[in-house]
Amino acid sequence: xxxxxxxxxxxxxxxxxxxxxxxxxxxxxxxxxxxxxxxxxxxxxxxxxxxxxxxxxxxxxxxxxxxxxxxxxxxxxxxxxxxxxxxxxxxxxxxxxxxxxxxxxxxxxxxxxxx
Amino acid sequence: xxxxxxxxxxxxxxxxxxxxxxxxxxxxxxxxxxxxxxxxxxxxxxxxxxxxxxxxxxxxxxxxxxxxxxxxxxxxxxxxxxxxxxxxxxxxxxxxxxxxxxxxxxxxx
Numbered sequence: 001x002x003x004x005x006x007x008x009x010x011x012x013x014x015x016x017x018x019x020x021x022x023x024x025x026x027x028x029x030x031x032x033x034x035x036x037x038x039x040x041x042x043x044x045x046x047x048x049x050x051x052x053x054x055x056x057x058x059x060x061x062x063x064x065x066x067x068x069x070x071x072x073x074x075x076x077x078x079x080x081x082x083x084x085x086x087x088x089x090x091x092x093x094x095x096x097x098x099x100x101x102x103x104x105x106x107x108x109x110x111x112x113x114x115x
Numbered sequence: 116x117x118x119x120x121x122x123x124x125x126x127x128x129x130x131x132x133x134x135x136x137x138x139x140x141x142x143x144x145x146x147x148x149x150x151x152x153x154x155x156x157x158x159x160x161x162x163x164x165x166x167x168x169x170x171x172x173x174x175x176x177x178x179x180x181x182x183x184x185x186x187x188x189x190x191x192x193x194x195x196x197x198x199x200x201x202x203x204x205x206x207x208x209x210x211x212x213x214x215x216x217x218x219x220x221x222x223x224x
Contacts, residue, residue, distance in 0.1 A: 033211070042203065042216040043158070050210060058211070090157055103148055103160040104205075104212065 003027065004107035006091050011112045013085075021076045021110045023091030030096040032074035033104065036060060037088040046089075049074055050096065078112065085114045119206050121215035129223050134191040136218035138204035145207055147180055147187045152217070153200040161189075194222045 004025040013019045025032065031050045035043040045058030049068040063082025068074055074093075078085045088111050092104040118141040128134050138147065146165045150158040162171055164180035164187060171178045175198075177190040191198055201217040 031210075035214075040219070043214040045211060048211055056210075092158075103163060104150075104158075106157040106159070109157050 004091060004093055004105055006089075006107035006110050008110060009108065011110055013112070013114050015114055016080045017114075018080055019078050019085075019112065019114075021078065021089055021091075021112070023074045023076065023107055024072055025074075025091075025093045025105075025107075026072060027093055027105060028071070029093035029105070030071070031094045031102075032068070033092040033094075034058075034064070034066065034074070034076045035090045035092065037090060037109075039088075043090065046076065078114075085112060087112060119204060119213050119215040121202075121204060121218050123218055124216065125219045125221070127221045127223065128194050130196060131193050134194050134198070134220055136189050136202050136204075136220075138187045138189075138215050140185045140206050143184050145184075147184075148205045148212070149178060149187075149189055150203045150205060150214075151200050152203065156200075158203060191220075194220070196222050196224055198222055 007022050033048045034046040037043055044060050046064050047058055047066040049055035052068055052071050055066050055068050065077045088109050090109045091107040094102045094104045120139045122137050148163045149161040152158045162178050167184050168182045169180040175192045179188045199222050201219045203214050203217045205212040205214045
C-alpha cells in the first residue's frame with residue numbers, strides 16, 4: 001500500500017528532552033512537509049524539503065530541526081528550545097510543487113505531549 | 116505575506132440543512148485546494164480548482180473559484196452527519212501552501 005506513515009501516534013516526553021518524530025513515505029514524492037496543529041487551529045508550516053539533502057524553514061521553525069537524507073524519510077526533531085512543544089504534528093508529501101496534481105498527502109499525525 | 120482567511124470559523128447545522136464556507140486570499144491565486152479533516156484525523160485532499168470562475172461538484176459538495184481568483188467557496192447540500200469535520204482551503208505561496216484557519220462544521224442529527 002502506498003502512503004505516509006508517522007510514528008508513534010502518541011508521544012509523551014519530559015520538558016528539556018529532545019524528541020524525534022518519524023515520517024516515511026513510499027509515494028515517490030519529491031516534496032515533504034511538517035506542520036503543527038494546535039487544538040481548534042489551522043496548520044502552520046514548520047519545515048519543508050523539495051529534494052534530498054535540502055530543506056527550508058517554514059513560518060514556525062524555531063525550536064525544531066529536520067534532515068532529509070533519503071527521499072522517503074523526513075524526520076522532525078523537537079528540541080528543548082521549543083517553548084510550547086505540545087501539539088499535533090502532521091507530515092505531508094507531494095509531487096514537486098507546481099506540477100499538475102500536487103495536492104498534499106498527509107500522514108496520520110503524532111500527538112506530542114510534553115510535561 | 117500571503118494570507119488566507121476563512122469564514123465562518125464554526126458552523127452548527129441541523130442534519131439536512133445546507134452549509135457554505137468561504138475562503139479569501141489577500142493575493143491572486145494560481146489555484147486553490149480544499150481539504151477535509153475529520154475529528155481526530157488528518158487532512159484529506161478534496162479538490163483543486165484552477166480556472167477563473169470554475170465550478171466543480173462532488174456529489175453533494177459544490178466548489179467554486181472566484182472570477183478574480185482570490186476567493187473560493189464550498190457548499191454542501193443537505194448535510195449529513197458524515198460531513199462533520201473541519202474544512203480547509205489552501206493556496207500556493209512560492210513553493211508551499213498557505214492553509215486557511217478552517218471552518219469547523221457540526222451536524223446535529
